[in-house]
Amino acid sequence: MANESTAAHIAAEGIRVESDTFGGFSTRVTALPSLEHSPDASGGHGHVVFVTPKATALGAALDRVNADALASAVVVPLLNGFEHMEVLRRRFPAAYVTGAAIHVGAARVAPGHIHHTSPYTWVEIADSDAPADRIAELTAALRGTGIGVELGASEGRVLWEKYGFLLPTALVCAHSGLPIGRARVDHRADMLSLVAEVTAVADARGVPLDTERIIAMADDRPADTKPSMLFDRETGRPMELDPLGGALLRAGERAGVDTPVTARMVADLERINRAATPAAP
Ligand SMILES: NC(=O)C1=CN([C@@H]2O[C@H](COP(=O)(O)OP(=O)(O)OC[C@H]3O[C@@H](n4cnc5c(N)ncnc54)[C@H](OP(=O)(O)O)[C@@H]3O)[C@@H](O)[C@H]2O)C=CC1
C-alpha cells in the first residue's frame, strides 16, 4: 500500500534496496493505492500488515484501508513512539494490533528506493493476544530474510525501551544537526537530561527503564548514525515532533513530571519545521 504515484512507480519498477548487509537488489511486488476488499480468499484473516508511514502521515495512510478488508489480520506498527497504538486499535477493532519496534537505519531516497544504512536490523514483537501460531509464522518469515526478532516482552516495555533511546537521540541530533557520534559528545548534557526526562515519565507510567542501558546504547551506535528525524530535517521533510516530542510533553503533564529540556528542543525544532514545510494555503 502506498500513495497513488508511489504505488504506480512500485507496480512498474518494483522496490530497489541498497544495503551493506543485504546487498543491492530490486524486487517486484504488488502495489495498490487503497484496499477496499481482502486481497485473497482468506478474507484478511491470515494476513500480517506492517504499518510504516511517519506518524505525521498515519491518519491519511490509514484512510486508504477499509477496516473490513483487514478483519482479524495481525497489524504490526513499526513507528517510533506510543500514541499510534490507540489510533490503530480504534481503526481496526477486529484486528490483532501488536506492539512492535524496529531497530534499523534506513532512508527512502526516492519513491520505491531505499538505502539501508545501519549494520543492524532487528524487530521486537511484544506479547499480545494474537494467536501464537501466527506470531511464530511471522517470526520465521522475518528471520528467514536475515532480520533479527526478539519476542516475549510486554507492549509497554517494547515501545518505551525503543522510545526511551530514540527520543533523546533524535531530538539532540536533529536539534544540533549532527550525527550521533558528535551529538553525544558535544551535546552530552542535553542528551542526559532528555534521557532523565523520558525515563521519569516512563517510570510514572509503570514502565521503569534502565537509564545506564539507554546511555550505553546511544554510546555504542556507529558514530555516523543519523536518526530519521535528522534525515527529515536535512531533507526539508516534516519532522515527527508532535508524535514523538509532543507525546512526551503530554504524557509528562498527565503524570505530573517536568520535561523542560524536551519542551525547549521541541519548540526550537517546531520553528525550524514550520520554516522548512510551510502550511498549504
Ligand atoms: N528511518 C529509520 O531509520 C527508522 C524509522 N522508524 C520509524 O518508522 C516510521 C517511518 O519512518 P521512515 O521509514 O523513516 O519514513 P519515510 O518517510 O522514509 O517512509 C514513510 C513511507 O510512508 C509513505 N506514506 C506517506 N504518506 C502516505 C500516505 N498517506 N499513504 C500511503 N503511504 C504514505 C511514504 O510514501 P512516499 O515514498 O510516496 O513518500 C513513505 O514511503 C516513523 O515512525 C519512524 O520514526 C523507526 C526506526 C528506524
Ligand SMILES: CC(C)(CO)C(=O)C(=O)O
Ligand atoms: C535512531 C534509529 C536510526 C535507531 O534505530 C531510529 O530508530 C530512527 O531514527 O528512527
